Amino acid sequence: MGKTYVCSDIHAHADVLQAVLDRMNEDDRLYMIGDAVDKGPDGMEALKMLMDDPRCEMLIGNHDLMMLQNLMCEEHRDELPQSVIDDIFFRWQVLNFGWASWNAFQEESESEQQRIIEYLKTRPVLKVLEVGGRKFILVHAAVPRDYVFDSIHDLSMDVLTDPEYPFLYDWKSDFVWGRFVTRADGYTVIVGHTPAQYRGEEYIRQKGDYWFDIDCGLAYNEDSSKLALLRLDDMNLEYIPIMRRADFSDRR
Numbered sequence: 001m002g003k004t005y006v007c008s009d010i011h012a013h014a015d016v017l018q019a020v021l022d023r024m025n026e027d028d029r030l031y032m033i034g035d036a037v038d039k040g041p042d043g044m045e046a047l048k049m050l051m052d053d054p055r056c057e058m059l060i061g062n063h064d065l066m067m068l069q070n071l072m073c074e075e076h077r078d079e080l081p082q083s084v085i086d087d088i089f090f091r092w093q094v095l096n097f098g099w100a101s102w103n104a105f106q107e108e109s110e111s112e113q114q115r116i117i118e119y120l121k122t123r124p125v126l127k128v129l130e131v132g133g134r135k136f137i138l139v140h141a142a143v144p145r146d147y148v149f150d151s152i153h154d155l156s157m158d159v160l161t162d163p164e165y166p167f168l169y170d171w172k173s174d175f176v177w178g179r180f181v182t183r184a185d186g187y188t189v190i191v192g193h194t195p196a197q198y199r200g201e202e203y204i205r206q207k208g209d210y211w212f213d214i215d216c217g218l219a220y221n222e223d224s225s226k227l228a229l230l231r232l233d234d235m236n237l238e239y240i241p242i243m244r245r246a247d248f249s250d251r252r
């Protein structure tokens with residue numbers, strides 16, 4: 001039977017993702033829990049590898065969401081005040097270094113662009129799994145403190161619908177931005193989003209056996225940047241070092 005792997009925050013490091021895929025068998029599964037784009041050297045490449053490999057399922061991260069939001073702004077230009085569009089473009093392309101992804105996206109064919117948009121729109125926000133008798137919640141950042149589950153189950157992008165403009169997304173939701181520990185009775189919660197390097201560390205962060213932050217900072221493009229690959233079947237952890245850095249100077 002196939003194994004179940006989890007990693008996070010690939011951030012346009014396609015060669016590191018390739019190293020993960022090379023380690024996997026045909027019947028294994030990989031959950032990449034968000035942030036396929038931005039900060040790394042490979043534009044749309046990592047995102048497209050995840051799209052095209054049937055062993056992979058990607059959850060939405062804040063960077064993927066900001067990219068989708070920018071694309072929805074383009075599509076709905078006439079329905080939005082210019083100030084809203086300006087804010088959204090600035091937040092992603094300038095504050096969060098989305099400009100390289102934006103440029104890479106523009107180089108794709110129109111049909112490939114549509115395929116990418118559809119893929120992003122259909123990403124899960126939260127995924128519930130049972131592996132080896134143990135129950136897991138996977139989410140990019142956190143479960144919002146005020147979010148009430150009727151029962152714990154998978155969540156789609158519907159939970160990120162913007163209240164004011166339904167075709168946009170709530171970019172600031174704690175599902176994709178929260179930097180706090182989520183606890184759920186009976187579940188092991190696995191998140192990414194907050195790199196170890198953000199805290200001056202370089203390996204995964206863990207609370208008991210109920211919460212893991214596995215982001216080890218590929219976004220930083222530093223010597224200590226690496227990908228944590230967690231196998232849920234036996235909680236085996238492997239670190240894959242960064243292979244190639246983005247060549248633009250400041251990408252935080």
Ligand SMILES: [Mn+2]
Binds near residue numbers: 034035063192193194
């Ligand atoms: Mn993130």
